[in-house]
């Protein structure tokens with residue numbers, strides 16, 4: 001097991017937790033961090049169960065699709081999507097991620113490209129110019145709630161009517177689980193978990209108050225490796241992520257004009273009713289939508 005890669009919740013590069021203004025690029029603070037996160041993301045090539053389900057659902061249409069992959073990271077989804085679609089564009093606000101993609105897909109055909117771009121302004125792309133847009137692995141949680149709305153509006157704009165969109169985001173209903181001290185085996189693991197636990201409690205309010213809200217900005221510790229590394233880079237390891245209630249997310253999507261085709265739990269179960277969706281305590285949910 002690679003202990004660098006959390007299995008139940010995932011965050012991103014330090015410094016990427018604040019949205020840069022449109023057109024500006026967020027910089028990663030140190031070369032070591034950049035390398036660390038780029039390497040983690042670049043090593044991934046698996047699909048998450050909801051992604052598998054949605055890609056299968058679109059299997060017949062993919063070969064004719066122009067696809068925009070926002071927050072492409074190290075190319076996990078590129079591996080799975082680019083060979084199956086007519087044209088693939090991966091964007092990320094982090095230049096280090098783009099360098100990783102350029103290297104990883106050096107032999108790519110002309111139909112696959114990468115571009116630096118912030119999700120809140122997809123200005124390089126024309127209206128109705130894509131058939132499918134994705135923003136995977138909770139990348140959208142780096143944005144504050146109003147910025148997330150801007151990103152979702154931009155995704156709506158660049159999609160053609162009838163085009164599809166898929167993203168995942170952290171579920172506020174799961175937040176209380178981060179306030180539990182997890183069982184660990186080994187002294188080092190216990191130390192890391194104790195530090196995470198203390199920091200989460202110190203930096204955030206009471207979970208009962210947070211969970212009464214529709215959406216919150218939550219400080220969390222990401223990619224703990226060793227206690228020493230953690231202490232040295234304490235504040236660089238602290239990320240801020242948006243957690244939202246499913247009903248608030250649905251409302252935001254519907255206000256923009258999206259029609260939701262399906263909401264999926266972590267293991268791919270379809271949350272068929274609003275009751276099921278609102279009751280889910282999974283760490284994150286996938287929203288699969290269409291532009292009517």
Ligand SMILES: C[S@@+](CC[C@H](N)C(=O)[O-])C[C@H]1O[C@@H](n2cnc3c(N)ncnc32)[C@H](O)[C@@H]1O
Pocket residue numbers: 010011012013016019020041044070071072073074075076077091092093094097117118119120135136137138139140142143
């Ligand atoms: C958790 S990583 C996921 C990477 C990749 N999609 C994957 O699934 O492996 C999130 C990615 O989103 C990017 N990102 C975050 N906010 C962004 C924004 N506003 N615009 C573009 N990219 C963003 C980060 O730089 C990071 O590469």
